[in-house]
Amino acid sequence: MVPRRTSMTGAAMRRTLSEKSWGYVLAAPAFILVGCLALAPIAAALWLSLRHRLPILAVDEFVGAANYLDLLSDDRFWAACRTTLYFTVLSVTIELVLGLGLALLLHGLTRRPSPSARIAQVVTILPWAVPTVVSAQIWLWLYQPDYGLLNYLLRQAGVVAASVDWLADPDWAIHAAIAMDVWKTTPFAALLLLAGLKAVPEDLYDAARIDGAGWWERFRMITLPLLMPIILITLVFRTMDAVRVFDAVYVLTGGGPGNATETLSIYAYKTLFQSLQFGYGSALATAMFVIAAALSTMYLLLLRRHLREVP
């Protein structure tokens, strides 16, 4: 609690503690919590990544950058990087575009409150509320070549003559995973963007209408620029998640077939927990962390520039 100014003169407060120090004291629990829960494990993983630690060999020694040098010559690592980036770029782009469309629709619907608008909002968010492992299992059934719904619909519509085995074909499998991710997280993007849309002052649109601006011009000149900070924040959230994608792909394909869907986190998981190479696995996890951090820093820099340009 900040001492109430009425009960203590400014001079008295300065005598005990300056306002700035008080600020530190009050923020200390939060710092300690974040330190224990986030920073300490990160530091431990970094430390581990500089060691060879193979419990079954009773090896536990400091090796400096050896694990990282091994990464550079590890084809499986580079393949996982490519798969992860491909997954990230494609899924995040589609999610953003669809999410924006969905947000605009919902915004239009919810401008006048009605039961149907509320239902629409709830239905939209449902896929996001389902745990990823569960939705991956659902999609596993949808993709099933013999009794899966997707193949049934495509056959009925005459798009395909025979069932396509989406997950068994290495070229299709990664796209099947992307489609599932898009289904699941587009609502999240839409929700963030909807909040941004609600913050755009309505009179700007009215003024633009009076000036004779059409829908597209209003979207391009008002909505998009004012929404840009939220779009960038959405991109940060989604990119971080997509770079670390694990459960969606792991349940659908386990990284196969032919390693076509092995993302960095799946490779790190297998290295850490299945073959128990703790040092090398931590190096993989750190590489993933660096990629995610680099991408989000890029977005944040863009965001800062944008905020400076549009006061």
Next chain:
Amino acid sequence: MTARGWLIVWALSVTGCMQPGESPEPAATVLVFKHGRLSGDGEALSGLLREFEQRFPGVVVREELLPASSDRQHQYYAMNLDGGSAPFDLLGVDTIWVQEFAKAGWLSSLDDILLPAERDEFFPGPIEAATFEGRLYALPWYIDAGVLYYRRDLLERHGLDPPRTWPELVRAAKLVLDAERDGRLAGFVWQGKQYEGLICVAVEVLRSHGADLWTGDRDRAEAGLRFLREAISVHGITPLSASMADEESTRLMFGDGRALFMRNWPYAWALLQREGSPVRDKIGMAPLPSFPGQAGAPVLGGWLLAIPQNSPKREAAGKLIRFLTSLSAQRRIAMDLGYNPTRRALYAEQSLLKVRPLLKDLYPIFVSARPRPITPYYLALSQAAQPEVSAVVVGRKTPREALTAVRSQAERLLPKSAFPSKAKES
């Protein structure tokens, strides 16, 4: 106990001063038995444990279940055993972990619990898998091995016998598929997903060609891998969906009457023969085929029981292991749980064979079952090989490319001394 007494117990347990599993009553020894969820009737095992408690008063067994997934269990054990003080006294281990855990110093040697003279009473495979540097680290709990399921009705209709060789299987599958003209029928299904199950299949096929994935003759090994791919691409007897198939999806397909042959573990039999199953009484089981002139060996599966190193309750845990691997407990596991016992004598017991006639067919298969390479580095080896073999199955890599990668990984992963000559057995 008074309210104050409970408060002290609570405070001790909250602050971690009390070991988990320690009971406030000093008289009873509580054994924590950690194992994966068993399919079938879990009550049957609990009944056995209660029987043990009656026989050894003062010992209480508490079961703590892990998910059925082998990967998850491995992860749990690796993290808890590495710390040095495991929160359990007895654990179920997969055949492929014993070497690794023993090498890491996580398990207590059980040489005094099962004397060498008694070891012949069990099948040789699990004993071999549990022996590390001459010492035994786990006792066989139940056993598994890869087998071939076939549709007896379809083979009979076309005047065919169960195949003994892979070329015979291909011929039979093509003949039946051509004659039946059923678009939904597949010839031969197996586990081709990128996971441990694929390595089991590959090791079996390679062995049946006198080869091994990680060492030995390259040409034979390549030919074995090529057979897996060609079953899909050339012979057309295996659907592409094999590249995503695990045990359950193949079992469901075969159980739905949509496959002529299936490679799987014996567990599927009871499910396929269930009331209402479309293939009930239409199926048979045989040893896996091999290439002409070669003797194959199915991959050994199953679970063993072990005790963590430095367990303070080793004596009581040892008694429980002896009890669970005794003739009478093994009989119960076979009768009530439907698992396959590890004691050979039971396979000649008429009363048991009357309830589970299949055991008679399984006996020679279990005798011939061989562990996957017996090395502490097996999981890393398998892990590195899975993407390569999977790439062959879907046609992304040639057998030669994949084998080159598998062999060079083995060299990179393993110190030269790490590969005992035993890994070369066929």
